[in-house]
Amino acid sequence: MTVTTQLTDARRLEMTGRTNLPDRTRLLVVLEREASGVNWQVRTEVGNGRFTAGPLGPGSGLIAGRYLIRVSMPAADVQPSAVKARVGARGEHLTGPLVARSPHGLGNVIEYRKEYQVEQ
Numbered sequence: 001m002t003v004t005t006q007l008t009d010a011r012r013l014e015m016t017g018r019t020n021l022p023d024r025t026r027l028l029v030v031l032e033r034e035a036s037g038v039n040w041q042v043r044t045e046v047g048n049g050r051f052t053a054g055p056l057g058p059g060s061g062l063i064a065g066r067y068l069i070r071v072s073m074p075a076a077d078v079q080p081s082a083v084k085a086r087v088g089a090r091g092e093h094l095t096g097p098l099v100a101r102s103p104h105g106l107g108n109v110i111e112y113r114k115e116y117q118v119e120q
Contacts, residue, residue, distance in 0.1 A: 001017060001018070001019045001020075001021075001071065001098060001110070001112050002017060002018045002019075003015055003016070003017045003069060003071060003112065003114060004016050004017070005069070005116060007062070007118065008055055010055070010061055011057065011061025011062050011118070012054065012055035012056060012057040012058075012061060012062065013031055013054055013055060013056045013057055013062065013067075013069075013116070014052070014053070014054035014055050014056075015029060015052065015053045015054050015056075015069070015071075016050065016051070016052050017050065017051045017052075017053075017071060018049055018050055019046055019049060019050075019051065020049065021046050021073060021083075021087075021110065022046065022082065022083050022086045022087070023045075023046055023047055023048065023049075024045055024046065024047070024079075024080045024082060024083055025045065025046040025073055025079060025083050025087075026043060026044075026045055026073070026074060026078065026079055026080070026083075027043070027044050027045065027046065027051055027053075027071055027072065027073055028041060028042075028043055028070075028071070028072050028073075028074060029041060029042050029043075029044060029051075029053035029054075029056070029069070029070070029071050030068075030069070030070040030071075030072075031056040031057065031067055031068075031069055031116075032067060032068045032070070033062075033063075033065060033066075033067055034065065034066040034067060034068055035065055035066070040056040040057055040058075041056075042054065042056060053071075062118045063118065064118050064119060064120045065117075065118055066115060066116070066117055066118075067115070067116045067117070067118060068113060068114075068115060068116070069112075069113070069114045069115075069116050070111070070112065070113050071110075071112040072109060072110060072111050072112070073109055073110035074109060075090075075091065075102050075104070075106035075107055075109055076088060076089055076090060076091045076106075076107055076108075077089070077090075077106060077107075087108075088107070088108075089107070090106065090107025090108065091106075091107040091108030091109060092107065092108060094108045094109075094110065098110045098111055098112050
């Protein structure tokens with residue numbers, strides 16, 4: 001998975017990503033300010049190996065500081081049936097460095113993390 005970010009003129013973050021996850025895979029994208037833990041999140045879906053998210057952040061724009069971007073694929077049992085058929089009922093067909101165990105014991109999930117710095 002790769003994620004490209006762009007800070008808009010309104011100082012909100014837009015993201016585009018590429019992935020080899022199946023089309024219609026549901027993803028959760030979270031932007032979290034490290035200093036305060038305040039976060040903004042959006043749900044999106046994979047289409048043609050891509051996804052988009054945003055703009056994320058408050059209407060007044062992001063203030064300078066460090067942020068954490070997280071893109072996750074929730075457990076297979078909340079995915080569409082075609083996705084579940086490809087990744088396995090418990091995500092057992094997922095492989096690679098982004099595969100993690102679900103914190104709720106629901107099998108394998110995908111967890112991508114990237115730091116992002118907003119300048120003054």
